[in-house]
Amino acid sequence: MKKEDLPQDPSALVGVTRDVCYVKDKDGKYTTDLSIGWDVKKQALDNAWEDINERIAEAAIKVKNGEISPIYYFMEKKLMDLPLLAGYTGFWQWTIKRHFKPEVFKRLSESRLQTYAKAFDVSVDELKNFNG
């Protein structure tokens, strides 16, 4: 890529940092230049977030309908999956899956709720009272 072809399309990087890119200068030698972003990758990132936000919205509806517990919602909201949540809480994945059931969730001990609240970086109240 030639230096003059380096895209400068505003992206999420603006105001935070710029991206170092390896480009060719006029004499055909490699040099570095800074880019504020590229539309193609901005779109890829935007699409990924659109997908994530859809999943979070679906989870909220399921909680509202009483189909699933707030633990599932916060897992999605914090971009986690089962192995990751298991890592943060120390619970087995099948234990967490059980806690996805609203009736099991209602009977969870205060200490387990606290472990989840810490993993999600929310208060126990927020976790308990989330209703979609």
Place this chain on the structure above:
Amino acid sequence: MDKSLPYNHIQTAHCENGVATGLLRHHGLEFMTEPLMFGLGSGIFYIHIPFLMVNGGPAVSYRSMPGWIFSRASKLLGVKVNRKKFNSEKEAYDYLNKQIQLGNPVGCQVGVYNLPYFPAEYRFHFNAHNLVVYGKENGLYLVSDPVMETVTTLTEEDMLKVRFAKGPLAPKGHVYYPEDVKQVSKEQLQKAIYKAINRSAFEMIHIPGPIAGVDGINYTARQIRKWRDKLGPRKAGLYLGQIVRMQEEIGTGGGGFRFLYAAFLEQAADITGNQKLISLSDEFTKAGDLWRASAINMGRIFKGRLNEQKDFLECADMLDNIAAIERAAFKELRKIKM
């Protein structure tokens, strides 16, 4: 005792290169550059891991395993890398503070999800980010993060959070720094360059199985041909988006690290006087340009402008073409001798 130490912040495309380059320069190896580090560490690679999902998409990588670049380059230069991981947060905290008091800037492996200075859009649960801690002032760690334009700081609480992020590649407080750094002679450097080039060429061509090295690029192409029928147009488009993100996101230098490798070969030609490396550098520039053209093409699909099976086939053909160019270039590199 708070004590800040002099450390020259450098901004690089890739975080591990940046930390490794900065630390070696700090220890007196001033010739070190990001492309040289990347090349000596045989950073260039390709792998498509089947069945593994990353953020709900395919797991492809354009580089070698996290941590390998610094380890391999150091070994070739006769430098020892001291690495420490911890089970206890307290021990990890004490160890880092001790290094700061000793005046020793260290590399830290961290998760980016809780890095407060990162743009929110980039904060995924990715645990193989690297930064340098070079001091502490008023209870704040002084941080040189190679993807940032300037130095930054982290609170004690945030530092513990990012050092003890959980999940795949969990850092476990991982701290590392070079030891016994001696001056490197020109001859030693030349030898290291040839060895590193040979290793990369070997890995890209001769690793058995269909998923790694140049074969892996063909593997991805074969998968892309099936995605639209198997997953439906929307999800198949998201998968292409993931490939583009891995290839072009902050920290790659563009073109899936191919431009970075081309820059390395250019510097290698300077250091060794081997002119053949210049023409091979051009081949990797070509490959990098094609990777970018492929990203644009994939972008047309995930932007929703195109979404026919023939568009996916075209993306796959482009990858096969890139694989052919890289295969030929690595075969030539395999023949390069001192």
